[in-house]
Amino acid sequence: MTGLFNVKSVEETWEVAKAFAKDLKPGDVVCLEGDLGAGKTTFTQGLAAALGVSGRVTSPTFCIVQEHQGEKLLVHMDLYRLHSEEDVEAIGWEDYLSRGAVMVVEWPERAGSLIPPEAYHVVFRYGEGEEGRHITVFN
Numbered sequence: 103m104t105g106l107f108n109v110k111s112v113e114e115t116w117e118v119a120k121a122f123a124k125d126l127k128p129g130d131v132v133c134l135e136g137d138l139g140a141g142k143t144t145f146t147q148g149l150a151a152a153l154g155v156s157g158r159v160t161s162p163t164f165c166i167v168q169e170h171q172g173e174k175l176l177v178h179m180d181l182y183r184l185h186s187e188e189d190v191e192a193i194g195w196e197d198y199l200s201r202g203a204v205m206v207v208e209w210p211e212r213a214g215s216l217i218p219p220e221a222y223h224v225v226f227r228y229g230e231g232e233e234g235r236h237i238t239v240f241n
């Protein structure tokens with residue numbers, strides 16, 4: 103699924119995530135780009151629900167990586183606090199890539215050239231009103 107989605111609420115962001123999740127296979131990498139508060143973690147909650155994860159999905163800003171086992175394994179990373187590709191490699195990036203998880207990455211800019219060329223990209227921009235967001239999905 104690719105395209106531009108103009109959403110008006112958190113619930114609509116979850117719906118876009120659920121529709122997108124139908125395409126996902128083990129090993130896929132999904133890069134979530136956009137400012138703080140733009141909706142990256144919220145989108146991941148919708149993905150997790152669609153992948154059959156029952157636990158709560160919170161921001162992994164401080165622990166960097168959280169794993170959620172649903173029907174598929176979801177690895178959720180937030181690289182915000184890392185500063186270089188070296189830092190990203192040091193958390194075991196390559197091992198995570200080879201685990202066959204659906205890997206969702208917030209702040210993928212930190213990983214630079216480590217991001218596989220076939221990764222999906224989802225870009226979040228603020229829209230109209232408090233809950234308006236523009237979500238662009240491409241790969």
Ligand SMILES: Nc1ncnc2c1ncn2[C@@H]1O[C@H](COP(=O)(O)OP(=O)(O)O)[C@@H](O)[C@H]1O
Nearest residue numbers: 111112115138139140141142143144232233235
């Ligand atoms: N349409 C929307 N989509 C996603 N989040 C929204 C939306 N409207 C309002 N919000 C709010 O914006 C915040 C987004 O936070 P979060 O998903 O953690 O962002 P990020 O991970 O990009 O920093 C949440 O407090 C959420 O309730």
Ligand SMILES: [Mg+2]
Nearest residue numbers: 142143161208
């Ligand atoms: Mg976040």
